[in-house]
Amino acid sequence: MESRTKVGVIGAGAAGMAAAVTAAKYGAEVTLFEKNDRVGKKILATGNGRCNMGNLEFSEEKYYCQDREKLHSLFQVFSVWDTMSFFESMGLMIKSKEGYLYPYSEQASAVLDVLRMELDRKKIHVITEGEIKKAAYNADRMTFTLKDIKGKEYECDKLIVACGSPASLKKGEGMTGYALAEKFGHRVKEIVPGLVSLKSHEDFTKALSGVRVKAGVRLVVAGETAGRDVGEVQFTDYGISGIPVFQLSRTAAYALKEGKSVEAVVDFFPDQDEKTFTYMGRLRYEAQQDKSMEDYLTGMLHKKINMVLIKMAGLKPAMTAREAGWEKVKALMELGRNFGIAVSDVNSMDNAQVCAGGVDFSQLNTELESELVKGLYFAGEVVDVDGICGGYNLQWAWTSGYIAGRNAAGSSTRQIALGQEKYKELPEDKS
Ligand SMILES: Cc1cc2nc3c(=O)[nH]c(=O)nc-3n(C[C@H](O)[C@H](O)[C@H](O)COP(=O)(O)OP(=O)(O)OC[C@H]3O[C@@H](n4cnc5c(N)ncnc54)[C@H](O)[C@@H]3O)c2cc1C
Numbered sequence: 001m002e003s004r005t006k007v008g009v010i011g012a013g014a015a016g017m018a019a020a021v022t023a024a025k026y027g028a029e030v031t032l033f034e035k036n037d038r039v040g041k042k043i044l045a046t047g048n049g050r051c052n053m054g055n056l057e058f059s060e061e062k063y064y065c066q067d068r069e070k071l072h073s074l075f076q077v078f079s080v081w082d083t084m085s086f087f088e089s090m091g092l093m094i095k096s097k098e099g100y101l102y103p104y105s106e107q108a109s110a111v112l113d114v115l116r117m118e119l120d121r122k123k124i125h126v127i128t129e130g131e132i133k134k135a136a137y138n139a140d141r142m143t144f145t146l147k148d149i150k151g152k153e154y155e156c157d158k159l160i161v162a163c164g165s166p167a168s169l170k171k172g173e174g175m176t177g178y179a180l181a182e183k184f185g186h187r188v189k190e191i192v193p194g195l196v197s198l199k200s201h202e203d204f205t206k207a208l209s210g211v212r213v214k215a216g217v218r219l220v221v222a223g224e225t226a227g228r229d230v231g232e233v234q235f236t237d238y239g240i241s242g243i244p245v246f247q248l249s250r251t252a253a254y255a256l257k258e259g260k261s262v263e264a265v266v267d268f269f270p271d272q273d274e275k276t277f278t279y280m281g282r283l284r285y286e287a288q289q290d291k292s293m294e295d296y297l298t299g300m301l302h303k304k305i306n307m308v309l310i311k312m313a314g315l316k317p318a319m320t321a322r323e324a325g326w327e328k329v330k331a332l333m334e335l336g337r338n339f340g341i342a343v344s345d346v347n348s349m350d351n352a353q354v355c356a357g358g359v360d361f362s363q364l365n366t367e368l369e370s371e372l373v374k375g376l377y378f379a380g381e382v383v384d385v386d387g388i389c390g391g392y393n394l395q396w397a398w399t400s401g402y403i404a405g406r407n408a409a410g411s412s413t414r415q416i417a418l419g420q421e422k423y424k425e426l427p428e429d430k431s
Contacts, residue, residue, distance in 0.1 A: 004029040007408045008146055008156035010132045011177070012039035014394055015380025016162035017115045018086070018401025019408070023160070024122035026409035031154060032124055033146070035131035035176075039119070040112040042168065046394065051108035054083045054398070055391040056099040062392045064194075064250060065385045066361045073366050077413045078399040086398065090114040100391055135159060135180050137373055144375070158375045158408040162401065165355030165381040167193065171348075177382035178358065185372045187360040189384045192253035193352030195393075197241035198264055199345040204308045208235035211302050212242070216267035219248040220340075221255040230270045235304075240264060240341060247388050250356040253346040262343040268301055268336045281333045282326070289322040296321045296329075301336065309335055354393050358384040367407035368400055377404035 007023040009016045012034035020032045032039070043051060055062075058080045060071040078086075084094050084101070092114045093104035103110040119126055127148075134147040144159040163177030178188045215233040217240075219226045229244035245264065252262045269277060288296055294317035297306035310317050313332035315324050324332075349355065361384050363371045368383075370376040379400040387393045403413050 005158060005408070005410055006031070006143075006156040007158045007160065007405070008144060008154060009033065009160045009162055009405075010135070010146070010180070011035075011162040011164055011380070011382075012126065012128075013042055013162060013164045013380060014040070014397035015164070015382075015401035015404075016160070017119065018398045019160045019162055019377075019379050019405035020124050021090075021115070021118045021122055022402045022405030023158075023409040024124050026406050026411040028158070028405075028409035030122070030124045031156065032119065032126045033130040033132050033148065033154075034126065034128045035149075037128050039126060039128065040115060042164065043112045043115075043394075044108050045168065046108050047102065047391075049108050050102050050106040051111045052100050052102060052391040052394070053087070053094070053111060054080045054101040054395045056080060056096055056101065057390075058392075058395070062390070063385055063387045063396070064356060070361065070366060071385065074368070074399055074403055078402045080395060082402070083395060083398045086402065087111070087114065090118045132176070132180075135161075135183070137184070137376070142375065158377065160377040160379055160404045160408055161359075161382060162379045162404070163382050165191065165358065166349050167195075167352040167355040167381070168350060170350060174355075177378075181359045181378065181382070184370065184376060186363050186370065189357040189360060190257070191349075191355050191357035192250060192257060193346050193349045194250035194253070194356035194386050195246040195353035195389055196249045196253075196349075196351055197236065197239060197347045198245055198249060198252055198262075198341075198343045199239040199347060200264075200341050201344045202341055204312070205235060205239055205341070206237050207308050208304050209237040211235045211304050213268065213302055213305070214270060215244070216270035217244040217248060218265040218267070219251055220263040220265055221251065222260040226251050226255065233266060239343070239347075240266075241347075243389050246353065249346050249352075250386065252343055253356065256343070256345060264341045264343055266339040266341065268305060268339060277333070277337070278330075281330065285321060285326055285329050290320055292318050292320055293324060293332075294318070305336075309339075353389070354386050355381060356384075356386045358382050358386075360384055367413060368404040369407060375408075377408050379404040 005028045007028040007030045009020045009032045020030045024030045060068045065071045095104045131149040132146050146154045166174030212234045216230045218228040227248045229247045231244040233242040293310050368377050380397045
């Protein structure tokens with residue numbers, strides 16, 4: 001009888017579990033090592049406990065990656081439609097909320113539960129509290145030897161490194177994947193927190209603390225616009241947060257590392273076009289000149305924002321709009337459209353949702369196998385691929401896990417997987 005390929009997977013997160021069940025599906029004998037006392041801990045925290053597991057509005061443009069063409073070919077193999085089919089085949093009902101995919105129950109635990117059941121059903125050997133400390137390639141036998149924290153050794157034919165990143169973990173944790181990659185000769189791009197809030201030393205952030213408002217955010221790096229986004233911005237006592245800020249944070253993090261100046265320019269009127277805004281502003285001024293500046297702004301923006309704008313425009317809350325004069329009132333309104341916040345830092349890695357940087361993508365082939373060590377694969381966040389908010393990071397975990405798992409088991413994914421038409425009729429959830 002032909003012996004089964006032994007696949008070792010380090011890390012039982014989203015990518016590692018997807019890799020393990022896929023490798024087993026394609027006939028491998030799989031051992032999954034997890035340093036925690038249980039698998040998939042991070043999944044439970046995703047999407048505020050609801051797990052935004054993918055997004056129907058999908059393209060490789062949603063990712064930061066060195067080689068979009070290669071990424072595109074990977075998503076051709078396993079796309080968002082395949083994510084749905086993968087989970088539905090394990091019994092998970094999925095729903096779309098304006099394209100954002102969630103388990104039907106809106107409980108992240110449901111995603112983890114079906115994965116755990118599948119690990120069981122596929123008789124995958126799961127070793128929890130099994131932190132792998134060392135891995136070596138045995139060129140003579142073409143196998144890998146893994147050594148865990150207790151000194152116990154394991155041998156496998158193929159190895160998948162899916163150790164994740166230090167994002168959201170305590171300082172010093174989550175670095176093993178990079179260390180193993182370097183040990184095997186791989187380059188690792190400098191890691192920085194991604195999808196994280198921004199810090200500022202500006203006095204007014206404290207005055208605005210607690211404000212949540214729909215706004216546009218433009219990131220300016222060394223005087224040039226480096227990105228923009230719109231959505232709910234939250235002010236905190238240390239700076240700004242919220243999804244649009246998260247989306248721009250990895251660009252800010254790398255720029256700050258390079259010693260460049262970074263500014264977040266907030267537009268408190270993102271729905272107003274420039275011309276109408278100025279025209280309406282003038283009409284408002286004509287009609288409300290007798291009001292104090294404080295009253296004049298009442299009804300436009302959040303009270304805390306109004307007070308900060310008045311102060312920054314060099315006006316006083318009690319002075320009338322007439323006393324201020326149209327030019328100054330106009331300048332104040334413009335300040336509301338271009339409210340610059342000097343960014344001093346990004347929040348720390350333990351507060352980040354993902355990590356930018358990681359194992360050099362160019363040293364992996366389209367099967368996610370190392371170009372340097374045959375039989376070595378990488379999947380998930382440990383690789384230098386990171387997505388914006390909206391389910392794209394888990395999508396990368398599923399896609400890369402599937403591809404690494406299937407190829408490690410000996411079933412090549414060079415051909416394009418099918419399945420796009422089947423799920424187009426997914427009902428929308430309007431709640
Ligand atoms: C608060 C929060 C919310 C998020 N929400 C979303 C969301 O809604 N949608 C989305 O797409 N993405 C979201 N993300 C990002 C997403 O969770 C991650 O990108 C994804 O889980 C990464 O999967 P992974 O398997 O690569 O890594 P991980 O999930 O980090 O898994 C790696 C595993 O490897 C284990 N491990 C590490 N080293 C070793 C070792 N040496 N030996 C054995 N085991 C080891 C770890 O303990 C861990 O279990 C969120 C992240 C956070 C922190």
